[in-house]
Amino acid sequence: MIVERGVERASLRSIGVRAGSSRELPAYHFGSKEALIARLADRAQQQAIAAISAALDRAQRNRSDLTAFETLCVTMDTYLELFAAADAEARAVVVLWGASLPTESDLPVVHEVARLRHRELTGQIRAGQQDGSIRADVDPAAAAVVVMGMVRGAAAMSLAQPDAADPTQVRKLCGDAISAFLRGNDKSATGPA
Numbered sequence: 001m002i003v004e005r006g007v008e009r010a011s012l013r014s015i016g017v018r019a020g021s022s023r024e025l026p027a028y029h030f031g032s033k034e035a036l037i038a039r040l041a042d043r044a045q046q047q048a049i050a051a052i053s054a055a056l057d058r059a060q061r062n063r064s065d066l067t068a069f070e071t072l073c074v075t076m077d078t079y080l081e082l083f084a085a086a087d088a089e090a091r092a093v094v095v096l097w098g099a100s101l102p103t104e105s106d107l108p109v110v111h112e113v114a115r116l117r118h119r120e121l122t123g124q125i126r127a128g129q130q131d132g133s134i135r136a137d138v139d140p141a142a143a144a145v146v147v148m149g150m151v152r153g154a155a156a157m158s159l160a161q162p163d164a165a166d167p168t169q170v171r172k173l174c175g176d177a178i179s180a181f182l183r184g185n186d187k188s189a190t191g192p193a
Helices: 001-008 011-017 025-030 033-058 069-084 087-100 108-131 140-160 167-183
Strands: none
Touching: 001 069, 011 140, 033 069, 033 087, 069 087, 069 108, 069 140, 069 167, 108 167, 140 167
């Protein structure tokens, strides 16, 4: 329902009707639409963490063996891979991102998740500067905004227009762009797997 109607027009009652259950069951289970959104945001984050771990396992890489730059690249590539799958939960997350843009948006959970993600990404970039895998002259907070904006924009476009471009090429170009501005001409550190 959130995907089809947006956050403002979806209600717990309509979600219950769509699910084929009692209109009151979602209200009983979640308590409020805000709690449902919080659960959705938390579940999306947990899925992303599991997918990142699975990506590292597939590549037979131990997280402790990666530079901060490599970890950032695996993380961003995994996010793009999740959104390329275009399942309902991925679409709902993108709808939540969009719904959080108006200045009077009442989605504190979505705003908090974005703040936390920005803080984590800023920390990853700082760690990369400390381990030498990311240029020292890059402002970590500004770079985190650029990376998040690019990945979120690519995810939204991929979901809105799935036939616009090959998802594999989109992921590759995002990785190339991240590498170009975080590493510049200094490619001495090991690149992403």
